[in-house]
Amino acid sequence: MSAIQSSCAYCGVGCGVSVASTQADWENVDRANLTLTGDINHPANHGHLCAKGERLLDSLTQPNVLRYPMMRSGKPINWDDASSLIADKFANTIAEFGPDSVALYLSGQLLTEDYYVANKFAKGYLKTANVDTNSRLCMSSAVSAMQRAFGEDVVPGCYDDIEHAEVIVLIGANTAWTHPVLFQRILAAKKANNTRLVVIDPVTTATAKQADLHLAITPGADLALFHGLLGYLADNGHVNHGYIKAHTEGFDTVVSHAKQLSSGLTDLAQQVGLTEQALKQFYQLFIQHKAILTASCQGVNQSVIGTDTTNAIINCHLALGHIGQAGCGFFSLTGQPNAMGGREVGGLATQLACHMGFSQPERELLANFWQVDMVADTKGLAAVDMFDAVADGKIKAIWIMGTNPVVSLPNSQKIAKALTDCPFVVVSEISPDSDTAKYADILLPAQGWSEKCGTVTNSERTISRQRGFITPKGQSKADWWAISLVAQKMGFQGFEFDNSASVFREFSALSAKVKQAFPNKMFDLSGLTNLSQQEYDNLLPTQWPIASAELIGQQGLRVFSDGVFATSSGKGQFISPAKSVTQVTDYDGKHASVLLNSGRSRDQWHTMTRTGHIASLRASIPEPVIQLHPNKLASLSIADGDLVTIGSATDKASSPFALARVAVDQDMPFEMAMMSMHWSEQFSLGKGVNQYLDSRVDPVSQQPGFKCQDVVLQPVIMALQGVVFGLHDPAAKGLCWQVAQTLTTGICHHVGFTDADKGFAYQATAHSLTWSTNVNGQRLHVQCNMEKGFVSAIKVLSQSRVNLAVEPLNAFIGKPVDNAFIKQLHQQINAGNSPLICACTGVNDAQIADEINAQFDQQVFHDGKQHLHFAKALDVMQSTLGCGRQCGSCNSEVKQCAQNHWQQALSYIELEYPNAAKEDVA
Known part of the structure; x- marks a missing residue:
């Protein structure tokens, strides 16, 4: 093999x-x-x-794959005609309205080679810097902070720091779900090295439940927490004055303000939502330990003060002399596989290739290398401003590659309207089903993950080869190839690339020129400039900077360890917060609203175009849900399982369609709600959460502030709701809740009607069996449609949420209808459902309950002498079922589920045998 x-x-x-x-x-x-x-x-x-x-x-295996270029009408078009049309449209638009009337919007899903050619095309030949990427939505605040502090977009540390750290601080990062492999490495370090894990998050996430210390701070208080930490370190004489004097600038100004905050710990603790004892406990960790690693993610980045917050974290590590040292410093957890590779080639509108800016020497170097008279001379429009310009008619032609802005950007309804009105939209995609693809005048078939060839760079600066293993189907092409074809049709020289290796060699050669001209820059691929085709094909994972081919394969590399930074002075910069050290929100707690936090689900990815059709990944959360604390639900007169719309707290207009199902979550703070950003019109009639989030951005990074926006929830009263299996009409009258769920044997649809008559009439045929049944006190209405004696559709409806085991029920589709069938169907409906807990193993709640109860029974002695060991039962259960023992992302959910069933069994024993055992949960 x-x-x-x-x-x-x-x-x-x-x-x-x-x-x-x-x-x-x-x-x-x-x-x-x-x-x-x-x-x-x-x-x-x-x-x-x-x-x-x-x-x-x-x-x-995508439900629908794009294999040839298409016009908006659905008419196929060949690559030659498609590229000529794009070239003509872009050329004519620029001739009439200027270079900034066109734009490219890229993705962290692209390979570095794709990114490089796109930036060369736009910034070098079209003369526009209106080239941005969806990395703006997840990484740009960390990027801006590192540029301000270090002089360059460089993560100083590496993954090996996890094993060297004495304390690991995760801030705004549910790493157990979003970066499970790294989190398992952190847990292994905890076990092997007694590493302390601190999690800073308003929510008791799956990550927080496994921490040694969880700081449930007030939303947006991260900046005050770390700015106060700097003052506390200075107040207690625990800053490295020698390092500060030799290697940094700006400390005195920043620390003066920080000391004002730390001078009153009681007030500061109240401001950040902690007890004074918890605040001191956290601050003392930085005094008691030498090796502290702080890693942040979207909870910090997706904020209007995200850049200042990240700089506040970096300030503390600069003051301690931590940057570039083993087990120390700041680390940015990256959201996408090639977010860093895209930034290396200038993927953001605010930078040029190889970490260059728009100074005259940098622009001249790039123009000379690309052999053009000039390149774009000023920063372009970042993502939110870019689509505002599309909406305003300033950008008249846009090319979107590998991303879904109609879902992923805030105020997404405005994005859809902007693309509807835009004179010319090109979309490169692998499927025509994405929400954005529907707005394309030209839809281009891009190669998928299994087909394309190139490189990606991960969050520790390691370049890895992406190697395609399936022959591209139909006319799907690499994105660099498509751009090069259009560039050549526009008469541009310099796009005659033979393959991705030739693109990579040119990019590496540019990095060598930049490093020679600007030696303070850390980014350097000069050692990869002369790779042969075979060497490129066989390239080992390699961490940059890499100045020599002898360094291919190097790992565990830290930068700035000598205290020399990429700034003009060579010194690290302390950065003061611009204005306030508190998050800006509209929430005042006086009206029936919540602070909505949008984030990720454990088993899904972005807008689900890649994962939404995988049955095992959809099973755990089949519908859009919004999680709230039970006390908040009560205050809003909303019940668990209700369907709700979400509206702006200032603009109460809501969608006529239900957007999410309410789920009780004891781990949520009272004032907050959480909803996944994954859902879109492709999967749900209610579209997605971003249509109700406004476009506020961080003023430095231009990253949208998705977190903690004030919204109002409105319940939607359903006359009937339930699940449909088999044949389904998605345009049926009366539907106001509709979510498609992929199963291993097909698709089912979760549906809802505000009008009972329409619900009963939906899909009714002359050949239907209908009946009603009571299951656990709930009245269920069942309709079974037949064609030629075989089942074509099954509909199960009720006034409240219908909880069914969908996979077994879907298996009835296509079976012949007889008495045995009716009996079996009735039994299956009455069996109810057990939620999936572990996606890796397919283990559900009922299986965990059975195993825990079996272990409980084995340990119980009715004479009251036996001590009960939950930890032993948990270990045996996990060893038997395997749940939580593969990727580990569900480990906290598995433990919580097992604890719940253990407590139920314990309660029963205590009730029946009041003098029985005491529990030992150690």
């Missing part, structure tokens, strides 16, 4: 994967002949994968 080593398509951890085939001929390999495992030799993951990574091969 032969194998190809490649990289995972999801988060910025950058895991290596090994794809093996039983076929010797890879040219015609079939999905059924492939297996995928983690690459044990890759330094990012050493063979480990999360649930999404384990199911990468399942993502290959």
Whole structure:
């Protein structure tokens, strides 16, 4: 069996994967002949994968795949005509309205080679810097902070710091869900090295539940917390004055303000939402330990003060002399597989390639290298401003590649309207089903993860090879190829690339020129400039900077360890907060609203175009849900399981369609709600949460402030709701709740009607069986439609939420209808449902309950002498079922589920046998 080593398509951890085939001929390999495992030799993951990574091969079978260029009308068009049309439209638009009337919007899903050619095309030849990326939505605040502090967009540390750290602080990061492989490494360090784990998050997340210290701060208080920490360190004589004097600038100004905050710990504790004891406990960790690693993610970045907050974190580590030292410093957890690679080539509108800015020497170097008279001379429009310009008619032609802004950007209804009105929209995608693809005048077939070839850079600066293992189907092409074809049609020279290796060599050669001209810059790929095709094909995971080919394969590399930074003075910069050290929100707690926090679900990815059709990943959360504390639900007169719309707290207009189902969550703060950002019109009639989030941005990074916006929830009273299996009419009258869920044997639809008559009439045919039944006190209405004696559709409705085991029920579709069938169907409906807990193993709540109860029974002695050991029962249960023991992202949920069933069993024993055992949960 032969194998190809490649990289995972999801988060910025950058895991290596090994794809093996039983076929010797890879040219015609079939999905059924492939297996995928983690690459044990890759330094990012050493063979480990999360649930999404384990199911990468399942993502290959898309419900609808784009295999040839298409016009908006759906008419096929060949590549030559499509590229000529794009070239003419862009050229004519620029001739009439100027270079800034066109734009490119890119994605962290693109490979570095795609990114490089796109930026060369736009910034070098079209003369516009209106080139931005969806990395703006997740990473740009960290980027801006590092540029201000270090002089360059460089993460100083590496993953090996996890094992060297004495204390790891995770802030605004539910790492157990978003970066499971790294989190398992953190837990291993806790166990092996007694590393302390601190989690700073308003919500008691799956990550927080496994921390040694959880600081449930007030939303937006991160900046005050760390700014106060700097003052506390200075007040207690615990800053490295020698390092500060030799290697930094601006300390006196920043620390003066920070001391004002730390001078009153009682007031500061109240401001950040902690007890004074908890605040001191956290601050003392920085005094009691030498090696402290602080890592942040979207909870910090997606804020209107995200850049200042990140600089406040960096300030503390600069003051301690931590930057570039083992187990120390600031680390940015990256959201996408090639967010860093995109930034390396100038993927953001605010930078040029190789971490250059728009100074005259930098622009001249780039123009000379690309052999053009000039390049774009000023920063372009960042994502939110870019689509505002589309809406205002200033941008008249836009090319969107590998991303879904109609769902992912805030105020998404405005984005949809902007693209509707835009004179010319090009979209490069693998499927025509995404919400954004529907607005394309030209839809181009891009290569998918399994087909494309190039490089990606993960969050610790490691470049890995993306190696395609499936022959591209139809006319799908690499994005760099498509851009190059359009560039050549526009008469531009310099786009005659033979393959991705030739693109990479040119990019590496540019980095060598930049490093020579600006030696303070850390980014350097000069050692990869002369790679042969075979050397490129065989390139090992390699961390930059890499000045020599002899360094290929290097890992564990830290930068700035000598105290020399990429700033003009060579010194690290302390940065003062611009204005306030508190998050700006409109929430006053006086009206029936909540602070809505949008984030990720454990088993899904972005707007679900890659994962939404994978049955095992959809099973845990089949519908859009909004999580609230039970006391908040009561105050809003909303019940668990209700359907709600979400509206702005200032503009009460709401969608006529239900947007989410309410779920009780004891871990949510009273004033907050949480909803996943994954949902879109592709999967849900209610579209997605971003349509109700406004476009406020961080003034420095221009990153949208998705977190904690004030919204109002409005209940939607359903006359009937339930699930439909088999044939379904998505345009049926009366539907106001509709969510498609992929199953292993097809698709079911969760539906709802505000009018009972329409609900009963929906799908009714002359050949239907209907009946009603009571299940656990709930009245269920069942309709079974038949065609030629076989079941074509099953509908189960009720006035309240219908909880069914959807996979077994879907198996009834296509079966002949007889008495035995009716009996079996009735039994299955009455059986109810058990929620999925572990996506890796498919273990549900009922299986955990059975195993825990069995372990409980084995331990119980009715004479009251036996002590009960929950930890032992948990270990045996997990060993037997495997849940929580693969990728580990569900470990806290597994433990919580087991504890609940253990407590139920314990309560029963105490009731029946009041003198029985005491529980030992150690």
